[in-house]
Amino acid sequence: MAESYPDPAGGEAFSSSVVLEQTAAAPESLLASPDQLSQAEITQEIIDYHAAADAREAAGERVALTLHDFPPYRSSILRHPTKNPKLVDPETIELWSPAFGQRDVAAIESDLTLQHTGEPQGERMTVQGRLLDSWGRPLANQLIELWQANAAGRYIHQRDQHPAPLDPNFTGAGRVVTNDNGEYKFTTIKPGAYPWKNHVNAWRPAHIHFSVFGSSFTQRIVTQMYFPGDPLFPLDPIYNTIRRQADRDRLIGQYDHDLTIPEFSMGYRWDIVVDGPDATWFEPEGGDH
Numbered sequence: 001m002a003e004s005y006p007d008p009a010g011g012e013a014f015s016s017s018v019v020l021e022q023t024a025a026a027p028e029s030l031l032a033s034p035d036q037l038s039q040a041e042i043t044q045e046i047i048d049y050h051a052a053a054d055a056r057e058a059a060g061e062r063v064a065l066t067l068h069d070f071p072p073y074r075s076s077i078l079r080h081p082t083k084n085p086k087l088v089d090p091e092t093i094e095l096w097s098p099a100f101g102q103r104d105v106a107a108i109e110s111d112l113t114l115q116h117t118g119e120p121q122g123e124r125m126t127v128q129g130r131l132l133d134s135w136g137r138p139l140a141n142q143l144i145e146l147w148q149a150n151a152a153g154r155y156i157h158q159r160d161q162h163p164a165p166l167d168p169n170f171t172g173a174g175r176v177v178t179n180d181n182g183e184y185k186f187t188t189i190k191p192g193a194y195p196w197k198n199h200v201n202a203w204r205p206a207h208i209h210f211s212v213f214g215s216s217f218t219q220r221i222v223t224q225m226y227f228p229g230d231p232l233f234p235l236d237p238i239y240n241t242i243r244r245q246a247d248r249d250r251l252i253g254q255y256d257h258d259l260t261i262p263e264f265s266m267g268y269r270w271d272i273v274v275d276g277p278d279a280t281w282f283e284p285e286g287g288d289h
Ligand SMILES: [Fe+2]
Pocket: 149, 207, 209, 288, 289
C-alpha cells in the first residue's frame, strides 16, 4: 500500500522538470507496506544471499558478478529483462532514438550550480575523470549525463515525496561531452542520502547517477558514483547487488585534494571504464535509485 509523506512546501514542491522526468523516478517510494522487513533483517538477507552465491560458485557453478534477482532489493525482479533478447534492425532504431552532437551540448551544462539565478545550497564539489575502454584508451567525444538529489537528499520529481526541502536553485541534471583525452568534469553540489521504501528505515548512500551514451542509443549504460567511507554501504541492497568489493570500490569517487579548489569546492576523481576486467559496474536497464 502506498504511503505518502506530507508535502511541506505544498503543491509548489512538485514543480515539474522535463529534464528529470525520465531519470529520477523512485517507484519504490510508493511501495511502503506494513509488513516490510527491518534493516537488520535486510542486512542479514544481504549476508545470506552473498554467502549462498559464494557457495554455489565454490561448487563449480558460474555465478554472475551482479545479482540481478536479489531479494533484499525488493524490486530487482522488475529491473532486468525476463524475455530472451530479440534482434532488431539497428538502423531502424537509429531513426527513432535521440541523437546529439558536439554543438548540442553547451559548456555551461556541466556546471549544475549555474543553472538558476541563485547559488544552490550545500557543499560545492567537482567530479572529474576519464572515460576509458578496456585497454585504458580514452573515449573522446562521448556524451556523459549526470543526475542527482540535492544536498538535502531530494529529487525534483513528483514521485519523490521525501520531506526534505527542494532547492529552487538546483535542478540536479547536467551533461558533458568528453574531450580528446576522454576527460570529463562536472561542478555540482554533494548530494544527500535519501530514504526509499524498500524496507523500514531504508536509506540510499549518497550517490550521483551517470549515463554513458556510447556511439548509439542502444549502447547507453547507466551507473552510480558513491562517496568514500559512507556508513550506509553495508546496509544498502542496491550497492550490494554487486558481489565483489573490488567492483564496488570502482563505483566510489576518490577524494583528491589536488582537485579541491581553494575557497571554492571539494574535488573528487572518478574514472569510468566501459568494459573489460576493470569495467565500472553498470546497472540493468530500468534501475533508477
Ligand atoms: Fe538516486
